[in-house]
Amino acid sequence: MIDLSDIDKVKQLVGDCIKGDRNSQQKFYQMFYGKMLSVCMRYSENREEAKDILHDGFIKVFGNLKSFSFNGSIEGWVKRIITNTAIDSVRKKKNFLVEFEDNRNYDKRIDDFEENVEYEQLVQLKVEIVMQLIQKLSPMYKMVFNLYVFEELSHKEIAEELNINIGTSKSNYAKAKRNLVRFFEEYTNNGNK
C-alpha cells in the first residue's frame, strides 16, 4: 500500500495507471476499494449493487485519471467520482420516487424521535449492521439521508442536486431518519429477545 501523503509515489502510481499498467491499476483499485465500496454500500440496496456502482465508478476514475491535477487529495477526488456515480445510478432507478413536500414542520420533530435512541447500543452496533439498516431505506430517503449526513450537504444543496425543493428535502430527510431510528429499535429489540 502506498502512503497517500507521499505525493511522489502517488504521482508515479497514477502515471503508471494512466499508461495502462495492470499491476498499478490493481494496486490503485485495491487501495481505494474498501472505503469506496463502503460509500457505494450506503447508496445501494445490497452488496451486488454496490459492487456494480463501484466498478462503474472505477471505470470513470481510470478514464479520468489523466485530468487529476494533484491539487487536492486523490482520495477525495476518487470519492467524489464514486459518490457521483452512486447518485446517478440511484437516480436511474424505477422506484426512485420523490416524496412531495408536506407543510408540516419537521425541524422540530426530528429530535423527538431521536430521544428514543439508545445510544449505548448504537455505539456498540457494528457498521455492517447499521449499513444494512440504511440499505433498508427507500432509495429517495436513503439518498437524502446520505447526502445530508455523510456528504454533509445542506438541504439547499440537496435540493439543487436532486432538483427538488428545500422543503421536500427536509421532509424526506426527517422521514428517512425516523425510519432509520425505527429500524434500529426493531433490530435491538429483536436482538434482545
Add this chain to the structure above:
Amino acid sequence: METNNKYTKFEKLLQEKFSNHEMPYDNKEWLDFEKKLPKSPKSPFFPNKFYRFAIISASIIIPVLLVLFFANKYYSNTDVSKEQISISNSNTNKYSNASENNKTNNHQNCVNNNDQNKFSLNKDKPFCDSNDIKKTHNLNKERLNLKENISPKVETDNIVSSFNKNEKLKNVKNYGDVISSDINEGCAPLKIKFKTSINSDTISYLWNFGDKKTSSLKAPFHTYTNPGIYNVSLTIKFLKSKKTQNFTYSKTINVNDIPTANYSYDLNDEDGSCVFTDHSSDASKWNWTFGDKSTSNEKNPKHTYNKVEGTYNVQLVVYNTSGCSANITKKITLKPEYQYWVPNAFVPNGDGTNDFFGPVMGENMPSDGYEMSIYNKSGVLVFVTKNINILWDGKIKGTSSYAEPGTYIWKIAMKDKLGVMYEKTGYVNLLNFQ
C-alpha cells in the same frame, strides 16, 4: 454556511461510525473489474482480440507452411508445429525458432552429439535417440557466480536439454546473453535498459524486475527507485506452442544506496569566519565549495570569507562507499548588523553632558537613508532629521520651546551595506531640567 453543529448526536454518531469504515478486499472483484477495463496494450500473455486472432491465424498458417517446406526435405512425418528452440552458444546471441534452423540443428545434434557448442531444447520429443543425448537439465546453483547469477529456470518438467555435462557451466554462463542490460550496478534511482537476445514475433515476454514491477516489452527500460539487490527475470512464452511452456532466465542488478547530504553552519559576522558541521548520513567523502572559489575535503571544515558581506552558495557533495553521491546547497549571507548605541534619557540643560539625544554610531556607519524621528506618547511627531550629524535638542521641531518632560518614542532607520532598510525603535526619557 452551516457548520458541523447542525448535526445531532445521532447523526454525528453515524458519521463517526462510517468515517473510517472499509469493506474487506476481495480480489475476485478485481479480476471481474479488470475485464471491464480497456485492454492494456502491455497486457502480458493475454492479449486482446486482435492479438488472439493474429496468434491463432499465425499458429495455423506457419505450421502449414512449415509442413509444406519440409515435406520434400528431411522429415516427411515431422510434426513441425512443435517448436524448436535452438541456442547457439558459440559466439552469437542469435536465437531462433524459425524454420531454417530446425533442420540443421536437429540434424547436427543427432549426428554429432558431442559437438559441445550446440544444444537444443526440444519440447516434446527429441529427434535423436534419447540415450545419446538425453540429459536432464540439472543446475547446481551454488556453482554459479552469484553476482552474475544468470541461470535458466525451465519451468516445464518435460524439458529435455541435450548438452554435455562438462559444458554445463559454460552453457549456463552463456545464458547470460539472454538478458543483457546497459548497467548492472549503480546508484538509486537507477534507470536500466534491458535487452534479450531471444527475438521472435511469436514470443511473448514478461519481465519481472524484482521490485514488483513488470513489463511485457521486448526491450524495456526500468527505473529502480529504491536501493537493493534485485533479481530480474525474463519469462518467455512461445505463442505457437499448443502446450503452455515458459522459459525463465534471471540476472542480478545491484542498486546502491545513496547518501543524504546536510550540514549546519555557525557564522561569525564580525570576522567572516564560518564553521560548517556535517550532518550527512552514509557519507565517507566530502567535497565542499564555499562559493568564493575555495574548496575543502574535510568533514567539518572552517572557512573564513575575506569579505564580510555578500551571499555565498555553499555546496556540500557527499559520497558513500559505493560511490553514490548527494549534494545540498545553502545560501549563506554575511550581513553584519551595524552597532550603535542609543541613550535612554537626556537632559537638555546646556551643561555639556547629555544635552542632545541621538544614536552613538559605531565605525563605518553609512549615513545613507538615515532618518531619526521622535514621537510623543500620543504618537505626534515632535522631531525628525535625515542628517546623521543632527541630534535632538529636546525642542519641538520648528519652535524654540522645549518639549514636555516625559517618555518619547524614537525610530531610527538606516540602510545597511547591501542597501536594505532596517529600523529600530525605542524609548527615551526627556528629564525635567527647569
